[in-house]
Amino acid sequence: MSAQVHDAVIIGAGSVGLPAAVFLAEAGVKTLVVDQFAGPGQGSNKAAIGGIRATHSSPAKIRLCLESLRIFSTWKEAHGDEIEWFQGGYVFVAYREPEERSLKKLLKVQQRYGLNIGWLEREELIALVPDINREGLRGGTYSPEDGSASPMMSSAAFYRRAVELGVQFRFGERATAIIHRKNGVVGVRTDKGGYATETVINAAGAWARPLAQSAGLDTPVVPDSHEAGITEPVARFFNPMLVDIRPTEGARNYYFYQHKPGGLVFCITPDPPVVGTDRRETSEYLPMIAKRMIGLMPKLANIKVRRTWRGLYPMTPDGAPILGWSKALEGYVHAEGMCGQGYMLGPGVGALLARLVRGADSAEDRQILEELRPTREFGAEETLK
Numbered sequence: 001m002s003a004q005v006h007d008a009v010i011i012g013a014g015s016v017g018l019p020a021a022v023f024l025a026e027a028g029v030k031t032l033v034v035d036q037f038a039g040p041g042q043g044s045n046k047a048a049i050g051g052i053r054a055t056h057s058s059p060a061k062i063r064l065c066l067e068s069l070r071i072f073s074t075w076k077e078a079h080g081d082e083i084e085w086f087q088g089g090y091v092f093v094a095y096r097e098p099e100e101r102s103l104k105k106l107l108k109v110q111q112r113y114g115l116n117i118g119w120l121e122r123e124e125l126i127a128l129v130p131d132i133n134r135e136g137l138r139g140g141t142y143s144p145e146d147g148s149a150s151p152m153m154s155s156a157a158f159y160r161r162a163v164e165l166g167v168q169f170r171f172g173e174r175a176t177a178i179i180h181r182k183n184g185v186v187g188v189r190t191d192k193g194g195y196a197t198e199t200v201i202n203a204a205g206a207w208a209r210p211l212a213q214s215a216g217l218d219t220p221v222v223p224d225s226h227e228a229g230i231t232e233p234v235a236r237f238f239n240p241m242l243v244d245i246r247p248t249e250g251a252r253n254y255y256f257y258q259h260k261p262g263g264l265v266f267c268i269t270p271d272p273p274v275v276g277t278d279r280r281e282t283s284e285y286l287p288m289i290a291k292r293m294i295g296l297m298p299k300l301a302n303i304k305v306r307r308t309w310r311g312l313y314p315m316t317p318d319g320a321p322i323l324g325w326s327k328a329l330e331g332y333v334h335a336e337g338m339c340g341q342g343y344m345l346g347p348g349v350g351a352l353l354a355r356l357v358r359g360a361d362s363a364e365d366r367q368i369l370e371e372l373r374p375t376r377e378f379g380a381e382e383t384l385k
């Protein structure tokens with residue numbers, strides 16, 4: 001074990017671990033980050049398509065993502081790195097009465113939390129996205145303050161900033177166990193040695209569960225694989241992320257947008273879920289999503305796909321993260337189960353973790369932590385998780 005004692009060790013240099021390292025270091029906490037892969041963001045982070053929205057129905061996720069939106073949208077101005085932030089908004093489309101009804105119901109909850117989201121009638125939606133399929137279109141929700149950024153560029157930016165602030169990184173090193181004595185964390189064992197610390201943050205994403213178990217804890221996180229793809233870049237022809245929640249054979253919903261350099265990035269939610277850690281892309285995905293995307297926007301028949309990939313959602317039974325100090329093991333912080341929204345949650349979660357570790361959490365933070373507490377009943381699913 002290394003002789004140096006770290007104030008905090010983060011396991012995972014991903015969507016959560018990287019911004020957490022930045023905010024901990026900014027607060028003067030001496031932090032070490034360990035990751036099994038060769039560089040920053042190589043787990044699920046690089047698989048994310050970059051969508052960032054605060055328009056959820058869970059109060060905790062709304063608050064965390066509002067903080068993330070502030071951090072992503074001001075990052076370039078504050079630190080100089082290009083992360084391809086683009087404020088194009090989100091549109092959830094409705095072609096049938098059941099989707100219109102459920103979106104309008106959710107809208108009321110979101111507006112109650114002060115989110116800038118409204119209903120666009122059919123003609124207003126056509127004016128916003130002229131190439132959308134008009135046949136049967138009823139309207140949709142629109143939240144203009146949501147947006148997107150590049151997961152690869154932002155993870156590189158968070159990493160650079162963390163290094164600048166003195167965070168130490170160990171890449172290509174796998175944490176094998178959390179060492180604990182008398183109900184308290186004392187260190188982290190890895191396949192190359194070990195590190196002494198009294199605070200460990202489990203930000204290991206889809207791989208978090210075995211680590212929690214090594215500390216005698218359990219955390220119901222399951223790796224759930226999703227595929228995505230990107231087209232060739234073309235001149236901008238629409239701004240928002242388009243989400244279509246009509247379920248079809250093999251898929252619950254799908255979504256796509258045109259990212260800042262011009263390519264369309266797209267993703268589907270498989271039904272039933274595909275559980276496991278296999279990250280090899282499949283031949284079924286592209287024909288399935290291409291048909292649906294062309295159905296929503298016929299013009300896309302002419303655009304070429306450049307590549308597809310597959311990554312893992314760290315899924316929890318209720319679709320919400322697991323966050324906060326463990327009650328059973330002193331010094332263990334849960335930062336697990338970000339599901340399909342860990343990229344957009346990452347900076348907000350990272351900032352909250354830094355306040356938590358320093359004992360500087362606010363009344364609002366405590367409300368978030370209460371909702372996402374590790375000991376909750378994992379019952380009801382969030383609408384549109």
Ligand SMILES: Cc1cc2nc3c(=O)[nH]c(=O)nc-3n(C[C@H](O)[C@H](O)[C@H](O)COP(=O)(O)OP(=O)(O)OC[C@H]3O[C@@H](n4cnc5c(N)ncnc54)[C@H](O)[C@@H]3O)c2cc1C
Pocket residue numbers: 011012013014015016017034035036037041042043044045046047048049050051052173174175176203204205206207208211225226227228267310311312313314335336337338339340341342343344345
């Ligand atoms: C196709 C697809 C599209 C998505 N699109 C979006 C989107 O648009 N917006 C959004 O918000 N989210 C999206 N997501 C979800 C998002 O990618 C995840 O929720 C997020 O990356 C999880 O963040 P994390 O920090 O928990 O995990 P990760 O980013 O995976 O980081 C965890 C890190 O821990 C490391 N690790 C794990 N175990 C160990 C160990 N034992 N020792 C050392 N290191 C370890 C891993 O190597 C990894 O780097 C998408 C996901 C997929 C698959």
